[in-house]
Amino acid sequence: MTLKDRDKKHLWHPLTQHKLHPEAIAITKAKGCILYDEDGNEYIDAIASWYTCMYGHCNEYITSRVATQMQQLDQIVFSGFTHEPAIKLSEALIKILPDNQNKIFFSDNGSTSVEIGIKMALQFHFNKDEKRNTLIAFEDGFHGDTFGAMSVSGLSVYNGPFEDFFLEVKRIPTPNGKNNDVILNTLNTIIKTNKVAGFIYEPLVQGAAAMKMYNSDGLNAILKFCKDHHIVTVADEVMTGFGKTGTYFASDHIDTKPDIICLSKALTGGLLPMALTTCSEEIYEAFYSDNISKGLFHGHTYSANPLACTAALASIELLQSETMQQNIKTIIASHKAFNEHIKNHPKVKSTRQTGVIFALDLNIEMKRYGNLRDTLFKFFLGSGVFLRPLGNTIYIQAPYVITKKQLEKVYKTIEEALSIV
Numbered sequence: 001m002t003l004k005d006r007d008k009k010h011l012w013h014p015l016t017q018h019k020l021h022p023e024a025i026a027i028t029k030a031k032g033c034i035l036y037d038e039d040g041n042e043y044i045d046a047i048a049s050w051y052t053c054m055y056g057h058c059n060e061y062i063t064s065r066v067a068t069q070m071q072q073l074d075q076i077v078f079s080g081f082t083h084e085p086a087i088k089l090s091e092a093l094i095k096i097l098p099d100n101q102n103k104i105f106f107s108d109n110g111s112t113s114v115e116i117g118i119k120m121a122l123q124f125h126f127n128k129d130e131k132r133n134t135l136i137a138f139e140d141g142f143h144g145d146t147f148g149a150m151s152v153s154g155l156s157v158y159n160g161p162f163e164d165f166f167l168e169v170k171r172i173p174t175p176n177g178k179n180n181d182v183i184l185n186t187l188n189t190i191i192k193t194n195k196v197a198g199f200i201y202e203p204l205v206q207g208a209a210a211m212k213m214y215n216s217d218g219l220n221a222i223l224k225f226c227k228d229h230h231i232v233t234v235a236d237e238v239m240t241g242f243g244k245t246g247t248y249f250a251s252d253h254i255d256t257k258p259d260i261i262c263l264s265k266a267l268t269g270g271l272l273p274m275a276l277t278t279c280s281e282e283i284y285e286a287f288y289s290d291n292i293s294k295g296l297f298h299g300h301t302y303s304a305n306p307l308a309c310t311a312a313l314a315s316i317e318l319l320q321s322e323t324m325q326q327n328i329k330t331i332i333a334s335h336k337a338f339n340e341h342i343k344n345h346p347k348v349k350s351t352r353q354t355g356v357i358f359a360l361d362l363n364i365e366m367k368r369y370g371n372l373r374d375t376l377f378k379f380f381l382g383s384g385v386f387l388r389p390l391g392n393t394i395y396i397q398a399p400y401v402i403t404k405k406q407l408e409k410v411y412k413t414i415e416e417a418l419s420i421v
């Protein structure tokens, strides 16, 4: 029996209606930008396996460092104990994070890093004897699938069964360069009738909303408003972190820095699951007290797992290397050239780019998980490219180590796909 068939017996996949999508492709090996399936097919991983494997799959620099660490210390409780991989990682991170960030809290996936960001924002006010219970978020944001993260996500198409149990959230539109006054008016109305604890946002690019990009000056105005009203700002950089926007973090493009930053995805280069919630000294100080109950009583069994910390540290070293920084510049320039080539194609409605993230919208209406989307997805795989269209959006977020030839093939395949829709 093939792996594909054995899979069906006991496995339940994420974000899948198994009756409509019974088949999963069994991947047996991955190296660099290439995925290999059990039937011998090869695919270029043009979305870096959900934007995680930015240094290529099974990157030897990362795997060898983790292999060494494995012989030394595998796992240890992180309450009351500490270890060098976590300490080294914190030192490396603080050097590249926005200047106001000073403390790092560990967890193991993006949704959880958001839960922790939300809890920090709520408890920050609680510890100061101020009851603030409302959060502000963007209309089309996505922050994860746990309850707090679902609550702040605007993309709630599949959240129906849970909506009655959500946190109190007010929504604002993303800035488009023309709606600043509308947004600030809305914010003023919200704070008149609600006690707002925090504002959570994906800086510059909303990933799951199909790589929607928005105006950075408008975001800066919102962040300034929040600072003025003691609303804790939480940047969800789970997707945008570690070079995606051309700088280390998307927040680097914006003058007003967030109080809290959530990180995961590319953090470990895709090798091991890990997430971080970082914060400013001001946030941390609200929890630092002789009163034990003012502490942040949140923890996970695998918090700061030494192997994951080692993978993250090796990944950051790679990101900082001249080669990787040059690769990022090359991809940005290459996307720009492709954009010029494709933007006037009759099947293309619009294109956009931030850093290494490139997206185009097709000139047709499509359901997020509809038939045409499936046809496109199959066409890409049949052509040897793994791209995962979101509704009528096709986007690229390839590993930084993608070769010129591989990237050309991705572009060519997208262009060919335009003729089948």
Ligand SMILES: *Cc1c(COP(=O)(O)O)cnc(C)c1O
Binding pocket: 109, 110, 111, 112, 114, 142, 143, 144, 145, 202, 207, 208, 236, 237, 238, 239, 240, 264, 265
């Ligand atoms: C993927 C993602 C999350 C959720 O991370 P998981 O590790 O899948 O739980 C949260 N926020 C953003 C912006 C994401 O892209």
